[in-house]
Amino acid sequence: MTDSAVLETTVAASSGGGIMRRLNVLTGTVCGVVLAVVFYFAANAMWATHIGPYGQVPTGSDQTVVAMLLGWVIGFLIGIGAFVAPFKWLLGRDQSHDDEMFGAGKNQGVMRYFRFTTDHKVVGVQYLVLAMTTFFVGGVLAMMIRSELITPGAKLFGNQTYNSLVGMHGIIMIVSTIIMVTGPWGNFIMPIMIGARDMAFPRLNALSLWTLVPVVPMLLSVAFLGGIPTGWVAYAPLSDQAPPGMDAFAISIILFVISSAIGAVNLIVTAVTMRTKGMTWSRTPIFVIGITLTSILGLVALPCFEVAMFFTVLDRTMAATFFDAAHGGSQWLYSNLFWLMGHPEVYVILIPAMAAVMEMVPVFSRKPLFGYRLAVLGEIGIVSLSILVWAHHMFASGWAPALNGPFMLTTELISIPTGLIFLVIIGTLWRGRIWTRLPMLFIYGFLWNFMIGGVTGIFLSDVPADNELHGALFVTAHFHYTLLGGALIGGMGALAYWFPKMTGRYLDEKVGKLAFWLVMIGLNVTFMAMFFSGLRGMPRRVATYGHEFAVSNLITTLGAYVIFAGMLLFLSAIINSWRSGEPAGENPWQAKTLEWMVASPPILENFEVLPVVTGDPYGYGEEDSRHAIMAKSHNSHSSTEAHS
Amino acid sequence: MSADDGAQGEAMSDSTSSQPPQERPGWPSHIKALLWIVAILTVVLAIFEWWWPGATMPVDASKTEKAVQDTMVVFSVAAAPVMALVWGIALYSLFKWRHRGDGVPEDGPAIRGNNKVTLTWLVVSSLLTVFLLVWGLAELTATTSTATNPLVIEVTGQQWVWSFKYPQEGGVTSETLVLPVDRPVLFKVTSTDVIHDFWLPEMGIKVDANPAVITQTATTPTLLGTFNVRCAELCGLNHAFMQTTAKVVTSADFAAWVQSNGGTVG
Numbered sequence: 001m002t003d004s005a006v007l008e009t010t011v012a013a014s015s016g017g018g019i020m021r022r023l024n025v026l027t028g029t030v031c032g033v034v035l036a037v038v039f040y041f042a043a044n045a046m047w048a049t050h051i052g053p054y055g056q057v058p059t060g061s062d063q064t065v066v067a068m069l070l071g072w073v074i075g076f077l078i079g080i081g082a083f084v085a086p087f088k089w090l091l092g093r094d095q096s097h098d099d100e101m102f103g104a105g106k107n108q109g110v111m112r113y114f115r116f117t118t119d120h121k122v123v124g125v126q127y128l129v130l131a132m133t134t135f136f137v138g139g140v141l142a143m144m145i146r147s148e149l150i151t152p153g154a155k156l157f158g159n160q161t162y163n164s165l166v167g168m169h170g171i172i173m174i175v176s177t178i179i180m181v182t183g184p185w186g187n188f189i190m191p192i193m194i195g196a197r198d199m200a201f202p203r204l205n206a207l208s209l210w211t212l213v214p215v216v217p218m219l220l221s222v223a224f225l226g227g228i229p230t231g232w233v234a235y236a237p238l239s240d241q242a243p244p245g246m247d248a249f250a251i252s253i254i255l256f257v258i259s260s261a262i263g264a265v266n267l268i269v270t271a272v273t274m275r276t277k278g279m280t281w282s283r284t285p286i287f288v289i290g291i292t293l294t295s296i297l298g299l300v301a302l303p304c305f306e307v308a309m310f311f312t313v314l315d316r317t318m319a320a321t322f323f324d325a326a327h328g329g330s331q332w333l334y335s336n337l338f339w340l341m342g343h344p345e346v347y348v349i350l351i352p353a354m355a356a357v358m359e360m361v362p363v364f365s366r367k368p369l370f371g372y373r374l375a376v377l378g379e380i381g382i383v384s385l386s387i388l389v390w391a392h393h394m395f396a397s398g399w400a401p402a403l404n405g406p407f408m409l410t411t412e413l414i415s416i417p418t419g420l421i422f423l424v425i426i427g428t429l430w431r432g433r434i435w436t437r438l439p440m441l442f443i444y445g446f447l448w449n450f451m452i453g454g455v456t457g458i459f460l461s462d463v464p465a466d467n468e469l470h471g472a473l474f475v476t477a478h479f480h481y482t483l484l485g486g487a488l489i490g491g492m493g494a495l496a497y498w499f500p501k502m503t504g505r506y507l508d509e510k511v512g513k514l515a516f517w518l519v520m521i522g523l524n525v526t527f528m529a530m531f532f533s534g535l536r537g538m539p540r541r542v543a544t545y546g547h548e549f550a551v552s553n554l555i556t557t558l559g560a561y562v563i564f565a566g567m568l569l570f571l572s573a574i575i576n577s578w579r580s581g582e583p584a585g586e587n588p589w590q591a592k593t594l595e596w597m598v599a600s601p602p603i604l605e606n607f608e609v610l611p612v613v614t615g616d617p618y619g620y621g622e623e624d625s626r627h628a629i630m631a632k633s634h635n636s637h638s639s640t641e642a643h644s
Numbered sequence: 645m646s647a648d649d650g651a652q653g654e655a656m657s658d659s660t661s662s663q664p665p666q667e668r669p670g671w672p673s674h675i676k677a678l679l680w681i682v683a684i685l686t687v688v689l690a691i692f693e694w695w696w697p698g699a700t701m702p703v704d705a706s707k708t709e710k711a712v713q714d715t716m717v718v719f720s721v722a723a724a725p726v727m728a729l730v731w732g733i734a735l736y737s738l739f740k741w742r743h744r745g746d747g748v749p750e751d752g753p754a755i756r757g758n759n760k761v762t763l764t765w766l767v768v769s770s771l772l773t774v775f776l777l778v779w780g781l782a783e784l785t786a787t788t789s790t791a792t793n794p795l796v797i798e799v800t801g802q803q804w805v806w807s808f809k810y811p812q813e814g815g816v817t818s819e820t821l822v823l824p825v826d827r828p829v830l831f832k833v834t835s836t837d838v839i840h841d842f843w844l845p846e847m848g849i850k851v852d853a854n855p856a857v858i859t860q861t862a863t864t865p866t867l868l869g870t871f872n873v874r875c876a877e878l879c880g881l882n883h884a885f886m887q888t889t890a891k892v893v894t895s896a897d898f899a900a901w902v903q904s905n906g907g908t909v910g
Contacts, residue, residue, distance in 0.1 A: 159881050159882060159884070160881055163878065163880070163881070163883070166878075229878070229880045229881065230878060231878045235838075235839055235877070235878075237837070237838050237839070237855060238838040238839065238878070238879060238880060241837075241838065241880065325854070325855050325856035325857060326855065326856050331839055331854055331855065332854075365737075365752060366743075366749050366750065366751045366752045367751070367752040367753065367754070367755060368754055368755065368756045369756075370755065370756070370757060370758075371756075371757045371762060372756070372757075373757075374757070374762060396841060396850045396851055396852055396876075397851075397852045397854075397859075398833070398851050398852050398854060398857070398859025398860070401788070404784065405781055405784060408777070408780055408781070408784070409777060412773050412776050412777050412780070413773060415769065415772075415773055416766070416769050416770060416773055419765065419769040420765075420766075422730055423761075423762065423765050425734075426730055426733040426734055426737075427755075427757075427758070427761070429733065429734055429737040429738075430733055430737050430755075431674075431737070431741060431752060431753055431755065432737060432741055432752040433741060433743045433749035433750065433751070433752045434737055434738050434741050434742045434743060435743045435748070435749050436738075436742060436743070444734060444738070447730065447731070447734050448731065451726075451727055451730055451731065452727075455720075455723040455726070455727065458719055458723070458776065459715075459716060459719055459720075461776075461780075462715055462719065462776070462779075462780045462783070463780065463783075463784045464708065464711055464712050464715065464780075464783050464784055464787045464848070465712050465715050465716060465719075467708075467712070467848060467849055467850045467851075467861070468701075468709070468712045468845070468848045468849075468850065470841075470850060470876065471841050471843065471850065471876025471877055472843075472845075472876060531700075532700050535697065535700040535701045536700055536701070536702065536845075537701075537702050537845030537846070537872065537874070539843070539874055539875065539876045539883075539884075540876075540878075541878040541883065542883060542884035543883075543884045544884050544885075545884070589748075590748045618756070619754070620751040620752065620754065621751040621752055621753055621754035622754040625754075
């Protein structure tokens with residue numbers, strides 16, 4: 001397909017699409033419910049309650065729940081048309097060009113967001129809305145948890161409910177933070193940033209999103225199936241005792257990992273093979289490198305969680321004994337599998353946000369990125385080491401005490417590449433022209449919060465100190481500082497930065513800045529007080545506590561309410577600005593990466609003519625530097641010069 | 645540690661002009677100002693870091709807890725210059741070179757890196773890491789060295805109570821922990837159902853209680869008094885209530901307690 005032929009296809013694709021014209025999220029839901037019911041009856045017919053080889057009695061309801069949920073997801077994907085194209089191929093029929101254009105959402109207006117649409121920009125918006133929805137649910141759960149802990153005597157929920165709230169808050173926030181930067185901006189921005197028209201596998205892109213959408217009601221169904229008693233880590237053997245909510249949790253994880261793996265493959269192949277002419281690796285924006293490394297890490301590590309959940313389901317439904325120490329299994333098998341995922345996972349959360357911060361800081365300092373190669377080395381260092389540190393979560397488990405020293409070594413080594421990232425950011429700020437627009441505030445917030453989070457991680461990496469601090473609120477405060485204060489704040493900055501490109505409008509600066517300050521002050525109050533609770537000796541995941549922890553918990557709860565208020569304000573800014581914010585042009589921040597050389601929002605094909613890259617995108621202050629040659633077209637949308 | 649990009653010979657100390665670079669003797673004024681700010685911040689932070697662990701952590705009732713609290717203080721104070729440098733540079737840049745007014749700022753100097761700065765940073769951060777490691781390994785060895793003839797106590801966690809058995813004292817069992825002061829104690833910990841976590845906050849020791857496995861932790865209590873035993877791994881419904889007390893008494897009182905519970909002093 002030549003570029004000129006693309007331009008000629010301006011007539012509405014009134015043909016094309018076939019059955020896809022009739023399929024959308026509604027048909028998906030209906031089909032999902034139907035198949036869930038069918039699988040329910042099938043499961044009940046197939047499984048009578050039976051005695052396992054060691055006398056265990058797997059309850060019929062576990063198999064039924066698993067079967068129903070699988071039916072729901074498979075039915076949903078069938079109903080939304082995820083398998084239409086592959087099925088047609090099996091029958092020997094290719095998609096026509098009109099089919100592909102319909103599939104990409106051409107001329108469908110807002111309906112394209114409710115269909116199995118392959119355009120990466122549509123998928124990016126869908127991920128953003130999905131992430132905001134799950135964050136909202138996770139935030140409400142946090143408010144419920146903190147309200148229970150406002151005083152020692154507060155009793156809003158029963159203990160089982162409270163334990164479930166804690167677990168649900170954890171998993172929903174984990175899912176939200178994993179997708180929050182990679183989903184919206186890895187999808188929407190990254191292909192444009194490398195000068196491509198879409199991702200390597202557009203249909204897989206839609207599949208990874210639409211696999212995740214039915215997971216959300218599945219996760220919420222945990223609440224109606226007895227909840228989970230384990231926290232999001234779902235340790236065996238407590239997971240074996242749990243009500244059927246545990247099965248819903250496990251199936252949700254399995255599908256979430258499948259969705260993430262599909263997305264990761266797509267991102268990696270896109271970045272490796274579809275960079276436009278002239279974009280060598282050393283001219284590739286740091287955000288692209290970060291997303292690629294994150295995807296590699298996630299692809300390797302997340303499946304460990306999937307395996308652990310699969311084994312949990314087998315233990316619960318088929319009388320397997322993977323984690324049953326009395327019958328040849330081991331609970332430490334679970335812990336190791338889980339943390340093999342669990343540590344890389346936090347870097348899967350952090351690195352995209354960190355890479356976005358490093359992408360933004362040159363723009364708002366008007367200076368080149370200080371030490372581009374350091375940034376790349378730092379990210380590679382973090383990713384490589386993160387696979388070698390998992391057992392620092394198990395220092396207190398009693399598993400392999402001889403390995404405590406080596407894991408302390410590898411964990412403390414991570415501070416070196418992480419320090420390089422800090423050097424890159426502050427080196428870029430130094431002697432720049434500091435432009436304090438909304439994204440820059442989030443960069444400063446990241447620097448403050450992640451510093452505290454990182455330093456407190458050092459305490460936890462020391463084995464004897466960890467023996468005091470593990471399982472207590474010090475750990476909780478540490479990871480909230482890094483994940484909320486670091487990654488989420490960086491992610492909100494990325495949203496403020498790329499919002500004009502996605503919507504054509506500025507995110508309201510005034511409301512955004514107020515929201516920033518509320519969240520910043522709130523989170524520092526909340527989690528600094530939480531450090532105090534943990535140091536004093538308060539365990540984590542507890543429904544109540546002794547009077548010596550009353551003051552710190554009260555402060556923590558009040559701070560949490562402030563965070564929530566700030567987040568609601570931020571949400572209101574997003575919604576209002578999306579509908580009626582101040583229009584932004586092609587390049588409101590005068591940045592140099594390729595996404596700022598096209599319209600806001602971009603045309604379906606992103607570029608009229610694909611650019612040719614001639615340098616890196618950080619040439620601020622350099623006379624002759626130019627990132628790319630954008631060919632002038634007679635259909636050019638903007639009056640700004642074509643060279644970046 | 646110095647951010648010595650003044651060595652490049654450029655010295656643009658005001659934020660509005662794009663004048664050609666000028667040679668200045670010695671270090672530019674902004675480097676000196678930054679060093680002052682970092683020094684002051686370091687002192688302020690170091691005071692806070694030195695105060696913070698002692699003010700918040702429980703009383704140290706064992707040799708292990710003393711070692712832990714010392715570590716917290718040392719690591720905190722060591723973090724102070726790092727935090728001061730990073731925040732100092734970030735805040736100094738914000739106040740010194742902030743763009744005012746509407747419109748896009750003009751470009752800053754095209755500094756893509758600085759080998760001296762990078763090398764210094766790498767060397768210092770590596771040295772700091774080595775220090776943390778050496779300290780940590782020494783502390784780990786000290787706190788896990790096995791004593792001769794410790795008092796052995798078998799700890800069993802089950803949903804949702806702790807129980808203790810003294811095999812050397814004739815098999816005395818108890819639901820509260822009683823320990824003689826200044827005598828090394830070895831806890832052998834297990835569980836009858838799910839994973840629990842045996843934690844003595846004031847003594848700085850913790851180990852998971854696993855079903856069908858025995859794990860160990862050890863310390864020497866050094867303070868008389870009543871302390872806490874808590875469960876630190878979510879173990880189901882009443883995890884928050886899985887607590888008991890640990891009473892540290894003189895050896896005479898301990899012998900008396902053993903005998904009054906039907907045991908024989910071992």
